[in-house]
Amino acid sequence: MRIAVWLHLLSTIVWVGGMFFAHVALRPAAQQLPPPQRLALMAATLATFFRWVGAAVAIIIVTGFMMIFGAGGFARFGAHVHAMSALGLLMAAIYGFIVAVPYPRVRAGVDAGQWEAAGAALAQVRRLVGINLILGLVTVTVAVLGHGVV
Numbered sequence: 001m002r003i004a005v006w007l008h009l010l011s012t013i014v015w016v017g018g019m020f021f022a023h024v025a026l027r028p029a030a031q032q033l034p035p036p037q038r039l040a041l042m043a044a045t046l047a048t049f050f051r052w053v054g055a056a057v058a059i060i061i062v063t064g065f066m067m068i069f070g071a072g073g074f075a076r077f078g079a080h081v082h083a084m085s086a087l088g089l090l091m092a093a094i095y096g097f098i099v100a101v102p103y104p105r106v107r108a109g110v111d112a113g114q115w116e117a118a119g120a121a122l123a124q125v126r127r128l129v130g131i132n133l134i135l136g137l138v139t140v141t142v143a144v145l146g147h148g149v150v
Contacts, residue, residue, distance in 0.1 A: 001070060008063040011056035014092050016136035018049055027126065035115040042122055047062045050099050057092050064088065080146020087139040091132050098128050 026045065030038045066083060068074060074082060102124040109118025 001067060001125075004063040004066050004070075005058050006035040006036070012136075012140065015053050015056045016062070016133065016140065018053065019133040019136060022049065023129055023133055024044075024126070035119060036113070039106070039110050039115060039118045039122060043106050043118070045105070046103060046125065048104065050095075053095060053118060057095055060088060078146065082141050083146070084139055084143050087135055087142065091135050091139070092143070094128055094132050094135075098125055098132075102128070 022045070027042070030041055033041065068077065068081065068085070071077070074085075102121045105121035106118050106125060109115065109121060
């Protein structure tokens with residue numbers, strides 16, 4: 001189980017840390033670039049990041065349920081594990097929506113040189129990543145502060 005905990009935590013760090021970096025460091029720095037360069041940079045960066053996040057999300061879900069059911073199921077845990085699971089699944093759903101709907105619009109806009117359309121889609125990605133970042137920080141807080149509480 002220690003390997004499952006390690007993989008779960010490592011994947012969470014990749015996902016939440018990556019969102020924090022993209023939202024508070026990369027995006028503001030990229031704002032200094034003209035739209036064609038900024039949007040191409042963000043599209044390429046997100047393509048790589050979303051591949052890593054896809055793997056991280058799968059690992060988080062699998063290891064989370066492994067740990068829960070390996071210990072006897074949800075009935076053995078307090079509200080913090082239920083909350084952490086619900087928040088994590090909500091985050092995964094938002095991630096799935098991002099990669100299925102607005103991110104392909106970003107790519108299509110960049111590929112076609114339609115900077116306004118790409119920018120509008122990227123703004124939607126940014127808002128959703130911001131929501132997921134907040135949910136991720138709340139989830140980590142619930143996990144840490146709820147640990148050991150009955």
